[in-house]
Amino acid sequence: MNIKKVGIDAGGSLVKITYEESGVFHYKKYPISELASALEWLKIVAPNAKVALTGGKASIMKDQFFSEGKIVPEFESTCAGAMFLLNEAGIDTDNKIIIVNIGTGTSWFVADKNNYTRIFGSGIGGGTLMGLGALLTGETDFSKLVELASNGNKGNVDMLVKDIYYPQEPPIDGNLTASNFAKGVVNQNSSKEDKAAAVINMIGETLVLLSMQAVSAHGADRLVYIGSTLAGNEPLKQCLSSYKKMVGIEHVFLDHGEYAGALGALLLL
Structure with missing residues (x-):
């Protein structure tokens, strides 16, 4: 070699x-x-x-x-x-970019050409998935937790907007989360798959909300997601991508x- x-x-x-x-x-x-x-x-x-x-x-x-x-x-x-x-x-880097690095925790950076600034961080990240996922499901393997989440329904654990407004139509997307894990009191028979899906949903929604603040504060036109927590984690990628319209800018997941x-x-x- x-x-x-x-x-x-x-x-x-x-x-x-x-x-x-x-x-x-x-x-x-x-x-x-x-x-x-x-x-x-x-x-x-x-x-x-x-x-x-x-x-x-x-x-x-x-x-x-x-x-x-x-x-x-x-x-x-x-x-x-x-x-x-x-x-x-081949992705344009001429304008400001928000880089979101989802590792054990998560850090946000603003990149303006070759100038980089860390703007804030959060303890929500891959460590949350592993730790909270283990507490709720008993599984300690990353790929197994992701597999469980892929087959789960967050709505069996999270209270959704449509649950609050039922039987009326909600004024916003009814699948948005009104309260994470709020159904744990009334639906104690939710599956391990449902709990894993709810954990990833909580992580994804939290990161999106913080990313929206970063985009707004720094006038960026692109969100770039990186980090080991995304590797092989389609449920998290899908969760983050589902808010693309709400954020209003391009989402990039880098190989x-x-x-x-x-x-x-x-x-x-």
């Missing part, structure tokens, strides 16, 4: 690796519990590569594995990677968006 550059993003749940070999980018990810074995493998296959490190465990990685590695600020690397992927996909931090770190070497 002829690996010259490597970017590593080690966060709260996953370690993501991007490496360049003969001008081509490759992507790998591992649970954070496998950090040591993943980095040992990397040192074997890329002993002479330049390494850039980012994420919450960047300092640990530098001390234990890559003493010559370069630490890159997480927010800068995330935005640099996202902008590279946007350009690679390899979960690797934006690792890719950006590599690009900043």
Whole structure:
């Protein structure tokens, strides 16, 4: 293998690796519990590569594995990677863009060409899905929770606008949530699938509402969603996309968006 550059993003749940070999980018990810074995493998296959490190465990990685590695600020690397992927996909980046990075928690950035600013964050994210999902369903596997949500009905757990107005027609979309989990008192026989769907719905709606505020405050014309929580998570993507008309601007889900931090770190070497 002829690996010259490597970017590593080690966060709260996953370690993501991007490496360049003969001008081509490759992507790998591992649970954070496998950090040591993943980095040992990397040192074997890329002993002479330049390494850039980012994420919450960047300092640990530098001390234990890559003493010559370069630490890159997480927010800068995330935005640099996202902008590279946007350009690679042929998406216009001339105007302001809101980048929403849904990891363990969620961060919002405004990108104005090569200027990046983190504007706020939320504890709602993939960690919420894993933690609350486990408490409600007993499942601890990400893909299993997503599968459950795909087969669930949030309306068996959430109180919807149409529930409040029944039997009259509501003045707004009746499928919007009036109160998350409010039917837990009256419908205690909801399935694990329904509960998982309600968790993802709560996450998606919360992120959309915060994203709308970011778009309004900064005059952006595009929302770009990235982060490991979106990987293979069609229920969350569908939830976010369903509010496109309400937000009024384009939604973009980037291929390899979960690797934006690792890719950006590599690009900043």
